[in-house]
Amino acid sequence: MRFLVPLVAVLVLVLLAIAGAGAHLQFLLGVVVPYAALAIFVLGMIAKVVGWGKAPVPFRIPTTCGQQKSLPWIKQNKIENPSGAGGTFIRMLLEVLVFRTLWRNLRTEMHGTPDNPQLVYKSTRWLWLGGMMFHWTFLIIVIRHLRFFFQRVPGFVQSIEHVDNGLKFLTTYPAVTNPGKLSAALHGFLQVGMPMLYVTDILFITAVTYLLLRRIFIPQVKYMTLANDSFPLFLILGIGISGVVMRYFHRVDVVGVKNLAMGLVSFHPVVPSSVGSIFYVHLLLVSTLLAYFPFSKLVHFGGVFLSPTRNLANNSREVRHINPWNYPVEVHTYEEYENDFRAKMKMAGVPVEKEED
Amino acid sequence: MAKQMKPNEIISEIDYKKMPEGSWLDQPAEIKPGMFCWGAKAKSIKTVGFPNARDWNPSEEDWKLPENWQGTVLEAMKDRLGKYRSFKLFMDICVRCGACADKCHFYIGTGDPKNMPVMRAELMRSVYRKYFTTPGKMLGKLAGARELDIKVLKEWWSYFFQCTECRRCSVFCPYGIDHAEITMMGREFLNLLGLNIEWIMGPVANCHVKCNHLGLEPHTIVNNVEFMLDDIETVTGIRINPSFNRKGAEILFVTPSGDLFADPGTYTCMGYLMLFHELGLDYTWSTYASEGGNFGFFTTNEMGKRLNAKIYAEAKRLGVKYIIGGECGHMWRVLSQYMNTWNGPEADFLEVPKSPITGTVFENTRGTRAVHISEFTADLIKHGKLKLDPSRNDHLKVTFHDSCNTARGMGLLEEPRYVLKSVCNNFYEMPQHTIREKTFCCGSGSGLNAGEDIDLRMKGGLPRANAVKHVHDKHGVNLLANVCAIDRATLTTSMDYWVPGVKVAGLSELVANALVMKGEKERTTDLRGEPLPNKAGGDQ
């Protein structure tokens, strides 16, 4: 149920898009749904972030992962245990950009002979690799899509496309310098009848597939997996596959797509007649992802910036952290304590405030 | 525990490892002997004014819950979601990637999948989804949501008391999700229904009235210290004369009451006494602030604050300048990350701690005005103010266990190591991902160090013990040093089971053994009365 229902749900969406395109519902699929989805995404995320923001951070609870700032001759780990804004900023930057924490995973293995065992540290960084691949290629692909939303394609988008097309260089280079059979064949394969192949497309599909397969085949991960986890993966995989199909196999009218996109951003929506139904599949899945986003675990996209165990400096011994809802509490006072034990305190020679009850 | 089981229970035991098929959402928790602690007694609950005070037994069907307990919990949940960003955020952003799964000592030791930190949190999240999120309300189980019924409540109780709030998972979570926060919330809700364990509530009640977990009355504290002074005199020939509740002292010394009472913590306590005497420190003990630890922290936020308030209040009454704190794990989590926020405004009269011996100003404690004994001692040694003979510890091969709280809630890593290397000649580190911020819990923290859950504790203690066993086998390590009272009590037991031959000692005990005191007689034994290495064969 955790895998089947979400898979069926995504397939139903695909069929809906195809049927809709066939039934001349292009305006609904190309204009109304995307606008609605975007509105839900933006408003939903704002509501979510504001909701988090409204909840105060009553205590300063960074998880310290290195030496604290203490005596001047002890070297502080300013990034893993920051005491100021700079270190905290770098800690967050590493966390968000290179997934520093997932990189931390280590394991040891025993090598050498039984008489002379050697401990060898190895990293278990598959999850890190999968996560990095997925998130970064996703970002690059989103940036590449900006070309649809500008009349003149911005320079940085072109640069990214250029680099992303790196595989062509890889195959071209040896083909020129050392025209062996294999590289020539590869070169031919990538060139003939195909548009430029983006490295990110391959990596993206690979990463999503990996993230999905580990949920199905690693028992521990399968145990914790909910439909909430597999649905976005199926959805994103569907988006990726429909995109790849459109680009490499079943080409759509790119000019028409661009007209539609420009119409959307300029609030003068137009529905081109020539765009194939596969495009509407892609668009409906993207719209679903956007609308689903604020109600799902995908909000970690915004939440990671707010995590109090990471985004606070460990300086609560130095500076008072204020809890806005701190309230007075009932304390068993010294006076009450002395009243309870005055005789015993005097007997033991412990000084008292009042000699008699 | 097998011995207490009835025959039919043992038969059902045999197959228990096979989990039922299907979703975890439908699998209730087992309340198994050896795995849980006795329920809190009415008397203890009543003493601190918590609700639903009654005697109850977790292994019985009826937990004597108040009417409308669901309403109480859900209302509190709504309230805390608005008060703690951590809680709200951690309910929303987990992607169940599994990075935390095998990082928990209880999962490693019990093999129970619900002890994967992510799953322990899901027990709470599933309820959150049901009542506080749109998809959960609409889709129910499909969205991983479920109603809060008695089975879920019992599951909460079982698993939130199988978490030691050690925060190791949060080191490995890509979003920093700290499952201690979730356990703390879970326990907060359970306390609203009178569902705590006696091993926590008893000490809390004691600490409330008698001002320490063990319930030592003032004259008992003084007597206990007297006995330690006798022992110190036997070993060193020096009679120490500390003061209690003395007004006008420069420093208030606060330490967990376990040090005053339970072996081997008492030897650590002798260490403090000897060190401060040798320095001629103008300090005082207090019978009112006679507890550094804070089991209230394992009940509710409010109770933690109530117990903690005594430290600053006593500092104020006695008119001291600042505070030195002894060796304790969760005490320092509280002193580092909570005390100043809770009760700080009461303590603005205090001064920034400055060592009277070296003149060092402890800038990092400018706010709390509380210095850790290891920081204080490291500074002394660095300035050459202590005469040390580390060869007195030559019979020891030492490794160091970082306490969860000082490592991950403070970052006290190098100070104790510096001290340790100064007072011992044989020091060996355990493997790198079992120490420092990646340290493994002793398995008995956060108030779970009772007797009745010994099986659970041994399982939870296995990862730590296993790393000790490695250095024991490889280097002959025979002493596990630490800076935590609960470690001293529980690692002793854990070592006894997993790595016989390894003893446990607080850092200050080793300092005192190496400390050459003015006017002392030639020492023939250490503080435990065992012969010193080069004096072996010496008469006693």
Next chain:
Amino acid sequence: MKLTDLLAEKRQAVLDRWVEHIIAGYPQETSNFLRSQKDRFSNPVGHAIIEGTGAILDGITQALSHPGQAAPAVSGYLDSILRVRAVQGFAASSAVSFIFELKGVARSVLGSAAQGPGMNAELTAFDKEVDRLALLSFDIFMQCREKVLQLKADELERQTFRLLQQARLIKSQEEENKENAPEGGKKEEGEVTR
């Protein structure tokens, strides 16, 4: 071919099957972790099983091939496995059952090769060695359980030790006063501290 040679030849296959049997006793999510996590510090339970089974099988093979000599000590490895199981809620019978399983595992892996002529006697010797280790395992398991009980008692004693010391010393001081012999009292205190 002799049984010991067969066992040596098929060592890894026997061990793999045996470990599978043992690990199958845990929930699926956990058995995968126990099997695949190679880090002995992150996975002490799995490590004890994998390391222990190898040593135990080698011990049996050695005992069979050198019948006259003292059997090699494998109790340490049995201990590593059983010490874990003793606190994992296993009944004694299921905690030690893994040893007996070796008989079936070996037969099924060796297959028809173990049914050859003259194998009967060797298999009987093999079974006997397994039985011996099984009995040893019962002892170790019971020792562990007793140890757990002892731990509780010891802990209680450490927690209350100073109180007892006080109570006894106060009493002995009264006696001292009567007898007017303070040194005696001191000596007793020293003994208590041991």
